Amino acid sequence: MVQSMNTKVELTVKGSSYLGLSSTGKIMIGDKAFEYYNDRKVEDYIQIPWEEVDYLAASVYFKKYINRFAIFTKKDGSFSFSAGRNNKMLLRAIRNHMPEEKMVQSLGFFTVLKRGIVNLFHKSKKNQ
Numbered sequence: 001m002v003q004s005m006n007t008k009v010e011l012t013v014k015g016s017s018y019l020g021l022s023s024t025g026k027i028m029i030g031d032k033a034f035e036y037y038n039d040r041k042v043e044d045y046i047q048i049p050w051e052e053v054d055y056l057a058a059s060v061y062f063k064k065y066i067n068r069f070a071i072f073t074k075k076d077g078s079f080s081f082s083a084g085r086n087n088k089m090l091l092r093a094i095r096n097h098m099p100e101e102k103m104v105q106s107l108g109f110f111t112v113l114k115r116g117i118v119n120l121f122h123k124s125k126k127n128q
Contacts, residue, residue: 002037005047006030011093017046018068018080027083029093034071036081046079050097057106058091066091070106 008031015027017036025038034053038044048071058069068082069091083090095103107115 002042002045004028004030004035005033005049006035007032010096011090013083013086013090015081015083015086015090018082019046027081027090029090029097031097034094036079048073048079052076053098053102055102055104056091056094056098057104058087059106 006028009028010031011029013027014024015036016022016024017038023038023040023044025036025044028035028037032049034046034048034050036046052073052075054072054074056069056071059067061067066087068080069087070078070080072078091103
């Protein structure tokens with residue numbers, strides 16, 4: 001059985017993890033960590049202490065709808081999650097444990113495409 005890192009749970013919502021294949025489960029926000037527990041496999045869980053979080057990037061569409069978010073850690077890379085319609089509420093609960101400067105909006109599709117084209121242009125110009 002998995003032992004929770006939190007002593008006090010502030011919010012629990014249904015959510016999805018996009019680590020490898022997507023899976024559904026429960027996302028818990030507590031006083032000491034962000035935790036995800038899979039519904040089907042008990043041994044499939046993710047626990048990220050607040051001290052280990054480097055920053056959080058949210059995918060925002062039309063300046064209103066949050067599709068998913070990724071938590072980037074200092075050592076272990078990134079973890080992507082979604083809580084469906086509850087993403088805003090979940091991010092507000094996370095904001096109580098992280099400074100707002102570490103919560104950023106991820107780049108949009110067209111911004112990434114534009115930067116890629118500009119970088120290709122600069123690289124080809126540099127090689128001439």
